[in-house]
Amino acid sequence: MLELHGVSKRFGETLAVDKVSFTCQRGELVGIIGRSGAGKSTLLRMINRLTDPTDGRITWDGQDVGHLKGRPLRQWRRRCAMIFQQFNLCPRLDVITNVLVGVVAERPLASSLVKFFPAADRARAILELDALDMAHAALQRAGTLSGGQQQRVAIARAMLQEPDLVLADEPVASLDPVNADVVMDALQKICRERNVPVIVNLHSLEIARRYCTRIVAMSKGAIVFDGPPVALTQAVLDRVYAGRTTPDNATTFSIVEAA
């Protein structure tokens, strides 16, 4: 179980995340919504510890993960897999190597430096790819795939990490609607079958309503709503998007953010 207690992040003057507290159980698919700049990415990055929180406590099953360093930190990152809007694969490496990057944190340095992976790892990588219908492209270069395919490869990499928790930062923002559904279906399946919590930043309300078991809305760094999708009323949305139900600048900003 993931627990956040009064977690804050300050970048100089801006308070990106403001005393956020929430818990997340196994099997939950939590969608985080909010305007661009509301602090959604920063929140996820703090959970994975790509960004250090300024204040507050982050725990997993009661153990503090907010102050880890060195090897324990890397192990925590391995356990909480992250998926990005721009997929962030290495385009020049083939698909299977991209997936196998998910295990380099666990394997001896020397062998992974010469790109040697045990047959068992390769087999698992192929099965993860197959589960997402991508095994046929295993030897293709990642850069030659379409966006939806690349995101599925990124999910396969995340799965190879055998994560306890999956974080996805706008995973479908750069995809067309069909591919967006494919990717969201995959995340939902992971959440149900492997019984891990999945936290997804979304800018599409419609997708959030359709897939999430719970929705958290953020505004100016703070949580302004936390509950089931049905409870998300127009009044709440007005507060979140400040009068606009469709955050028109979300898409244009998201590319800059991901960089």
Add this chain to the structure above:
Amino acid sequence: MSELSPAVVAFETLRRRTLRRQRMQSLAGLLIFSALLLLSFQRSQFFSSDIGGDPLGRIGDFLNRMVPDLKGDALFADRRTDGSLAWWFYDLPRWLRLGWQTVEMAVVATVLGAIGALLASFLCARNLMPIPAVRFTVRRTLEAIRTLPDLILALMLVAAFGVGPLAGVITLAISTMGSLGKLFSEVNEEVDPRQLEAMRASGAGYAAMIRYGVVPQVLPNYTSYALIRLEGNLAGAAALGIVGAGGIGIELQRAITYTEFDTYLAILLLIVGMIFLIDIASEAIRHRLIGLGEAR
């Protein structure tokens, strides 16, 4: 004609003033440049130097001495016959051996220099080296190396390491490190940070990040730069022999000492051919790399 409005008058005066200033600046620039140029020609004794009463005649004479007296009927005779090709290239086996030595020097020095550049480039790339002091020192060192001409360095290294290819290889390796180090670090700084971040997010350590996040991105560019440098090093290695640092240059020096101008031309042609061949080979490799290169 009506009175010009004050706004127009103000604009016109301003315009005239800026125009005049621009013209003055160009004029000053031109004057400075011409003065410098004149001074340069004067200092380098270009017009005043004592090249004899008949400069054109001397150039003709010089060209005449460079071109061998080949005789059509004896062209393919053995090397004891005056006017045959073999007589012109009378020491060909030795020249070829030295030419090959030159190639070897260039290759070995490029490899060693590229390895040094690789290490240095990671130490001075803004995104990979967090400590500013290290970055600064490495950068300045590379800059200093680039300022020093190869042959001056070679002169000093020959004094230390003795006559022979060792001094030449070290010279070229150092200067290769200077130039490639800068280029490599620029390549490093253009690495896509998102790939690195994704690897960091999955718990990978520094070494794994370099191996899977940086190396596949930079390797094609590295290779391409190293190959260009190899071409340059070959030319450099050919000249190094003149100061005794190994390679074919020593034969050039010898030909001049014995005033065998036609021999000089023969060796020069060999060098030019050698450079040309390596150029073509390296260009072919580079094009393949850019085109369908496979990442490792």
Add this chain to the structure above:
Amino acid sequence: MTPEIYARALKVAPEALRPGLSRRLTNWGLVALCGLAFVAMCVDLELAPESFLLGLGKLARFIAISMPPSDGGDLPRIVSALAETFAMALAGTVIAALVALPLGILGAKTVVRQPVLHFAFRRSLDWFRGVPALVWALILVSAFGLGPFGGVIALALADIPSLAKLFSEAIENADEKPIDGVRAAGTPPLLALRYGLAPQVIPVMASQVLFFLESNFRNAAVLGIVGAGGIGFELEERIRIFAFDQVAFIVGLYMICVAGLDTVSQWLRQRLA
């Protein structure tokens, strides 16, 4: 568990599971071959570790000698040799640019529209690209006598082929539309080039010439080694008698001058861009 996973993966994507043995062998074989070739070359060049260490020891001694750098009481001569070096660089570059300009125009595909002629011309320039200035200087000095004259010609000869090539490319890369525009206004061809082409290519060419000037400021120092004037001669003389304190002084001064001239030239290039 593992064998079962393995069997399933084998069914899904056999070739991805085990990268072809032949491919792996060729990869490793290539690596091994390159390594072997490298070692063979080192052996052939007689690059022995002992002589390397010995040389390092000597080098350390040289550096110790050089420690307070000194001008050897002959500062005016050093300064004048330095000035001569930079003068040679400027003169050589200007001559190279003047000669390379007509060659570059002739070598441009868009000017000489005869492919065979163009190819032959470019290739003949290519042949002499890469011959170092020192190689030219060696023979020019022996033809025209000691002094900077040979050095200037050597620098120019070394630069002409590359500059001509760059000039040709600059002309070829120029946009044709402005030329057509000027020509469409009824301007005679030569003037069309003056107003359509020149504004496009002159800044590019000037910046290339400045770039060569910078590199010649560096290279001109070596010409003195073969007696073609400038600081190289002073350096060689002092290295020969192991006067490394003076060598350090000269080299230091030289590097400072080059850095200063570079800054000026870079500033000029930026203004052109």
